Amino acid sequence: MKEAKTNEMRLVLESRSQNEGVARIAVSGFVSTLDPTIEEINDIKTAVSEAVTNCIVHAYEDTVGKIYITCSMHGKSVYIKIKDNGCGISDIEKAMTPLYTTKGDERSGLGFAVMESFMDSLRVRSVCGKGTTVYMKKNISGK
Amino acid sequence: MPVKLNKEGTTLVAFLSGEIDHHSAIALREAVDGAIKLVKPERLEIDFGDVTFMDSSGVGFVMGRYKLVNFYGGTVVVKNASERMERMLSLSGIEKIALIEKRDKAV
Numbered sequence: 001m002k003e004a005k006t007n008e009m010r011l012v013l014e015s016r017s018q019n020e021g022v023a024r025i026a027v028s029g030f031v032s033t034l035d036p037t038i039e040e041i042n043d044i045k046t047a048v049s050e051a052v053t054n055c056i057v058h059a060y061e062d063t064v065g066k067i068y069i070t071c072s073m074h075g076k077s078v079y080i081k082i083k084d085n086g087c088g089i090s091d092i093e094k095a096m097t098p099l100y101t102t103k104g105d106e107r108s109g110l111g112f113a114v115m116e117s118f119m120d121s122l123r124v125r126s127v128c129g130k131g132t133t134v135y136m137k138k139n140i141s142g143k
Numbered sequence: 144m145p146v147k148l149n150k151e152g153t154t155l156v157a158f159l160s161g162e163i164d165h166h167s168a169i170a171l172r173e174a175v176d177g178a179i180k181l182v183k184p185e186r187l188e189i190d191f192g193d194v195t196f197m198d199s200s201g202v203g204f205v206m207g208r209y210k211l212v213n214f215y216g217g218t219v220v221v222k223n224a225s226e227r228m229e230r231m232l233s234l235s236g237i238e239k240i241a242l243i244e245k246r247d248k249a250v
Contacts, residue, residue, distance in 0.1 A: 017166035024164075024196070042196070042227060049198040053165040098234060105210055106172065108202035113234050 003075035007033065011069040013052070015060040015084070023052045023069060030071050031078050034140045043118035044078065044138055050111040051082040051134045057103060059086025059132055080136045088128040096124065146171055148178045155184035160193035163201040171204060176211060183215040192223035192246075201228065202235045209240050220244060 009030045013019040024045040031044055048069075055067045068083040089095045096116075101109035116122045119136045126132040145161035157175050161167065179187065189205060191197070209219045219241040224232060232243065 017164075017169075020164045020166050021162060039227075045196060046198050046227075046231075049164050049196075053198065053200065057165060099236075106168070106200075106203045106207045108199045108206060108235050110199040110202055110231065110234050114199050114231060117230070117234065 003077070005072050005074055007073040009069075009071045011071075013067045013069065015056045015063075015065050015067055015086075017053075017056055019067070020049055020052050020056070023067070024049050027069065027071055027080065031138075031140070034073065034076060034078070035142045036140045037142070040138065040140055044080070047115045047119045047136055047138075048080065048082070050114050051080075051136070054111050054132070054134075055082065055084040055086060057107065059084040059088075061087070076140045076142065078138045078140060080138070081133060082136075083131065083133040085131040088130055089124070089126040089132055090128050092124055092126055146174050148174070150178075150182055150184075153185040154188060155179065155182045155186070156188045156190060158190045158193065160195075162196040163194055163204065164196070164198050165200040168200045168204050172207060175208060179208065179211050179215070183217070184212065185217045186220060187212045187217060188220045188222055190222045191225070191228055194225075194228070197228050197231070199231060199234075202231055202237065205232065205237055205241060206235065209237075213240075218242065222246075 011026055027048045028041050028045050070081040072079045094100055096112040098113040099109040101107045119138050121137040123135040147158040149156040212219050221241050221243045223246045
């Protein structure tokens with residue numbers, strides 16, 4: 001059962017690529033109050049980077065829109081929600097298939113695979129033309 | 144620029160440093176591709192020893208450089224990737240096209 005909420009952070013960023021690093025730093029700073037291991041912090045930073053990059057590269061493509069990041073703590077679990085109001089994903093299953101990309105040679109097609117691999121749970125909701133929300137959870141063991 | 148480029152005979156070495164994400168990969172790509180086109184190396188070594196963070200953009204970076212180096216008939220070697228980076232690289236099956244050398248234990 002989900003424990004009661006013990007802390008929350010909300011952040012709105014424009015979908016500019018320099019904000020990938022800003023999102024990572026903000027979320028890792030928030031999570032650091034739980035005294036996570038370096039590995040756990042890096043797992044979270046990597047997953048956040050993937051989700052935010054998706055908003056920039058795919059959701060808003062050549063436009064600038066807003067990325068809504070909500071982090072909450074429930075005991076030793078961190079819940080991260082990353083939402084955009086971009087183009088949405090027409091086929092989520094396909095988008096989550098490792099190596100599948102619509103963006104050519106420079107994108108590895110691993111974004112969702114990395115989120116799935118480094119977090120304890122991942123859920124994606126998307127509506128075409130409305131946007132995408134990624135929900136992730138990480139349990140922190142602490143040092 | 145978080146990349147140092149060194150030509151050693153027919154080998155081109157790219158020492159990357161700092162954080163590699165979609166944002167930083169754009170400049171990295173331009174710098175390294177410029178050198179590849181100039182040198183046409185038989186071997187490109189991409190050294191991740193001083194990289195402090197990498198997401199899947201780093202994997203895309205290696206894949207993209209492989210395509211270009213391979214076009215000139217060369218090979219790609221990944222050096223000093225951390226365990227986490229190797230885990231990400233292996234998700235892509237990149238070891239089938241690039242040689243991954245284990246991290247220096249001395250560091």
